[in-house]
Amino acid sequence: MRPAHALIDLSALRHNYHLARSLTGCRALAVVKANAYGHGALECAAALADDVDGFAVSAIEEALVLREAGHRQPIVLLEGWFEAAELELICRHELWPVVHHHGQLADLEQADLRQPLHVWLKLDSGMHRTGFSAGEYPAIWQRLQGNSKVASLTKITHFSRADEPETGRTEQQMETFLQATDGLQGPASLSNSAGVLAWPGAHGDWVRPGIMLYGSSPFGFEQPQATQLRPVMQLDSRVIAVHQIAAGEPIGYGSRFVTQRPSRIGVVAMGYADGYPRHAPDGTPVLVDGQRTCISGRVSMDMLTIDLTDLPASGLGSPVRLWGEGLDAGEVASHAGTISYQLFCNLNRVPRHYRD
Ligand SMILES: *Cc1c(COP(=O)(O)O)cnc(C)c1O
Numbered sequence: 001m002r003p004a005h006a007l008i009d010l011s012a013l014r015h016n017y018h019l020a021r022s023l024t025g026c027r028a029l030a031v032v033k034a035n036a037y038g039h040g041a042l043e044c045a046a047a048l049a050d051d052v053d054g055f056a057v058s059a060i061e062e063a064l065v066l067r068e069a070g071h072r073q074p075i076v077l078l079e080g081w082f083e084a085a086e087l088e089l090i091c092r093h094e095l096w097p098v099v100h101h102h103g104q105l106a107d108l109e110q111a112d113l114r115q116p117l118h119v120w121l122k123l124d125s126g127m128h129r130t131g132f133s134a135g136e137y138p139a140i141w142q143r144l145q146g147n148s149k150v151a152s153l154t155k156i157t158h159f160s161r162a163d164e165p166e167t168g169r170t171e172q173q174m175e176t177f178l179q180a181t182d183g184l185q186g187p188a189s190l191s192n193s194a195g196v197l198a199w200p201g202a203h204g205d206w207v208r209p210g211i212m213l214y215g216s217s218p219f220g221f222e223q224p225q226a227t228q229l230r231p232v233m234q235l236d237s238r239v240i241a242v243h244q245i246a247a248g249e250p251i252g253y254g255s256r257f258v259t260q261r262p263s264r265i266g267v268v269a270m271g272y273a274d275g276y277p278r279h280a281p282d283g284t285p286v287l288v289d290g291q292r293t294c295i296s297g298r299v300s301m302d303m304l305t306i307d308l309t310d311l312p313a314s315g316l317g318s319p320v321r322l323w324g325e326g327l328d329a330g331e332v333a334s335h336a337g338t339i340s341y342q343l344f345c346n347l348n349r350v351p352r353h354y355r356d
Helices: 010-024 033-038 041-048 060-068 086-092 102-110 137-145 169-180 193-198 329-335 340-345
Strands: 005-009 027-031 054-057 075-077 096-099 117-122 150-156 233-245 263-268 285-288 291-294 304-307 319-323 352-355
Touching: 005 010, 010 027, 010 041, 010 193, 010 352, 027 041, 033 041, 033 340, 041 060, 054 060, 060 075, 060 086, 096 102, 102 137, 117 137, 137 150, 285 329, 291 304, 319 329, 329 340
Parallel strands: 005 352, 027 054, 054 075, 075 096, 096 117, 117 150
Antiparallel strands: 005 233, 233 263, 233 319, 263 304, 285 291, 285 319
């Protein structure tokens, strides 16, 4: 069988979840949207089931998969519903929707619900993606508080630059949040992973760790708390061919890489159809037999090429790690001009194996 696969370490996932809880002392929603950032939502949810305070997903489709698997914890729908017809199922499955725009408010007020809903009312504290403005928020809160279709209200907002501590933006957003919610009694949820790790003043009652659960730092620099994370996904394959190539020869599509010296070039069973970024330039690191070398030549659909010249003991069949323990996905991502989130979410075709 083709050797490309992802090995998912579920004990590392639990370690990272507990780190989110111990750093904050809050209840923590495990964000398992987008198939748990490519790690397998059902497997990750099952691994966390005994410990987790709740889950967060982007939409009802993702929540129902968890309910069908028997998970009874709270599940927050981070964008609420997209059509009013979903409300009936949201009620039946006791999902906790975010309400972030006036259309949803109207849907809720007109709905005929079998039981009241736990609503997370979204404030736009400055990211300007979803949520009610600070000016209108208190009145909407009061309006929902008096509505018999609402069982409880939780304040939620989201930071746009919590991963960039020096910008001042998070302080501004926190200030806006405090002003807009002044006097509104109820639990609050502000922080994603970057907030959990770097903003102790922004933890509220519920935190929403996503990327940190999967062991990847949201920061583009070494951040002390983030060093305690353990990588969950190891993307691995093997060398399937080796060639001795003279100096001055082009490798692969478009002849992007030309050998500067007589070179041993290894071919690895991993390509962009597996989710490895096609944009990874020459020099993007890989580990072969645990040793660093790099991509040489354009990534193709099923294969990529690496320089083995300085690793004479490695060759046909040598294990290759594309990211995971020993090679941070964030470092690979930054070479490819993206973030680890996208690398994980793009994972495709490769079988996922689990260890616990
Ligand atoms: C995806 C998401 C999160 C998780 O963000 P990370 O940066 O992965 O921790 C938290 N809150 C909301 C609203 C989200 O959409």
